Amino acid sequence: MVVANQKGGVGKTTTTVNLAASLALHGARVLVIDLDPQGNASTxxxxxxxxxxxxxxxxxxESKPLSEIVxxxxxxxxxxxxxxxxxxxxAEIELVSLVARESRLQRAIQAYEQPLDYILIDCPPSLGLLTVNALVAGAEVLIPIQCEYYALEGLGQLLRNVDLVRGHLNPLLHVSTILLTMYDGRTRLASQVADEVRNHFGDExxxxxxxxxxxxSExxxxxxxVLTYDPGSSGALSYFEAAREIALRGVGVRYDVQHAHAGNQNEQQNMTEGMQ
Incomplete structure (x- = not known):
């Protein structure tokens, strides 16, 4: 999952690390790839x-194997x-002259042999080559949206980039998840923004x-x-619940794919029997 939003300060890194920790505490094996030069996810x-x-x-x-740096x-x-x-x-400048510059992260992930259930990629607040590498490597995009005025501003460009990458470099890519962050239930603005985002994106x-x-924040x-810092806090519990939702959605997707695959096999079997 690629955690992306070129707007700064919306909770990308916070969301990446806390969802990753929540999924790991649920028993999954999770890798966080920190693609932001500030290194906040690593911190x-x-x-x-x-x-x-x-x-x-x-x-x-330098094309070093991912296993050597994890x-x-x-x-x-x-x-x-x-x-x-x-x-x-x-790296943004150095990648420009390299061969297959958009897919270097994808190749590194494909060559990584350790078993993993989830990979979460924390992107920088821009739409440069680092973010493009993440979008080419990922299957799903998770967009954190801050419950503030201008929340949806600038998202159009990110969605256009996702469409471009899907059309040219990664047909599997899609926006699967929108997460509302920094929600303050005491303000009318927060609930208005939440309603607007839900109307705009629906089930995502x-x-x-x-x-x-x-x-x-601390x-x-x-x-x-926050999961280890204060496990009983409202922030920890909400990230834990969000991770549970994401995990259950993933099970649903796998179930649908397996069902479709089984359905196709049954159809082929019926056709074969009919022909015989």
Missing amino acids: ALGVDHHAEVPSIYDVLV QPVPDVEGLFCAPATIDLAG VLRTSIPRSVRI APSYGQT
Whole structure:
């Protein structure tokens, strides 16, 4: 899943790390790929990402195997991180001259042999080559939308880019999930924005919204997600519930695909028997 929104400050990184931790605490094996040069996801997961650490930059630019840079997250079993270092800031320019520049992350993921249930990719707040690499590598796009004025502004460009990537580079890509973040139930604006987003995107919007929460903001400064920092807080519980929704949707998708596959096999069998 690609967590993307070129608007800054909407909760992309917070959403990535907390959903990943929630899914891992549910028993899944989860990899977070930090594609933001600021490395905030790496910080929040308590993973070392100073300049000398092997990072996602080495994978994209130097073609290093992903397995050589992935680190286990200290507090959460089953959670892993491919960290970002400041070197990634120059990757946008360095990727321009490389062969297959849009699909370097996709190739690295395909060559990664460790068993995983989910990969979450945290994108930078831009629509450059790093985000394009994420969109080519991913199957689903998760868009966090802040419950503030101008929430939907600029989303058109992201959706157009998703369509372009789907048309030219990755036919599997689709926007599967919209998550409302920084929801303040006391304000009329928040509920108006939530209604507008639900009307616009329909079933793609998760029922669970993420409240404004001091605990969610504090957790990264301790190198933790809110799930381990304060498991009983409203923020932790809402991310846990959102992850549960995403997991159940995934089961539904797999069930539909298996059902369709079984249906096709039955049809073929019936046709064969009819011909005989």
